[in-house]
Amino acid sequence: MNMMSDKQKLEKLEKEFEEFLYIISHDFAAPIRHINGFVTIIQEDNKNELDPQINNYLGNISKSGNQLDAMLNGLLTLSRLNTRPGERTETSLQGLFEAAWERELRDIRPDDASLKVTELPDFVGDENRLLHVCYAILENCILYRDPDVTLEVEITHQVIDAMHVICIKDNGTGVNIPRVERVFKPFYRAVPASRPPGLGMGLAISKKIIEQHDGSIEIENLEKGGTKVSIFLPFHSRDEKLAS
16 A cells, blocks of 8 residues: 655645645535515515615625625636636736726726836746736735835846846835735735735735745735735746846
8 A cells, every 4th residue: 555645645635625625615605695585576676665774685685795705706716726727828927017007997996096117027827817816916016005105116127046026115004013924815904804805815816926926925014004015927048138
C-alpha cells in the first residue's frame, strides 16, 4: 500500500475543499432563490392588504436572501478559479487598469478623482481575471477614499529580483485594522457591512488570481494616510529589456 506524502495529502485536502466550496455555492443557490421568489409573490399579490410590519419583515427576508445569494456567487467564483483554467494571452496591464478606471468604475468614481499611471509592462495572463484584479483594487481606492480630500491614485512599476512590482497608492482612509493582510480573506471587511457596500470578496479573489499567475499581492498603510497595494508578477527572459 502506497503512503501519500505530505504534499499529496495537502493537494488532496485542497481538492476536497474546492469541491466542497462548489457544492455549497452551487447547490445552495436554488433554495435561496426560491425563498426570494416566494417573498416577491406574497408582496405583489397582497401589496394592499399586508400589515406594514409584516411587509417590513418580508423586505428584510428578501434583503438577507439577496445578500446570501451574492455571497454564494462569490464562493462559486472563487472555486471556479481552480476548476476552470483561463486562457492566457499577452495583455497590457496598463490598458487593464485604465479600462477599469475609465469604463468599469465610471459610475462610482468622483468627477475630480485622478489616476496617474506610469508605463506598465505587457504580461502573459488571463485578461478577464487580471481585469478583475485591477477593478477590485481601484474600486477599493474609490470606496475607501477620504471625503475631505480629492482622491488621487498613482500606479508605478519597477523590476526587482526577477519580478515585476506594480504598486497602487491612494490617499484614502487606509485600512484601520492591526493586521492589514486580513483583507485578503473571503468575506472579511475592515468596516461595518453598511459602509461602504460590498461582500469582502474582491481582494480574496484577486489574491487567488495573482497566485495563479505565479505571483503574490501585499497591502500596507502609508505613513501620511492611504494604502499601497503591491502586485508581484514573474519577470521572464523576454522582458530583459525592461531591466536595463
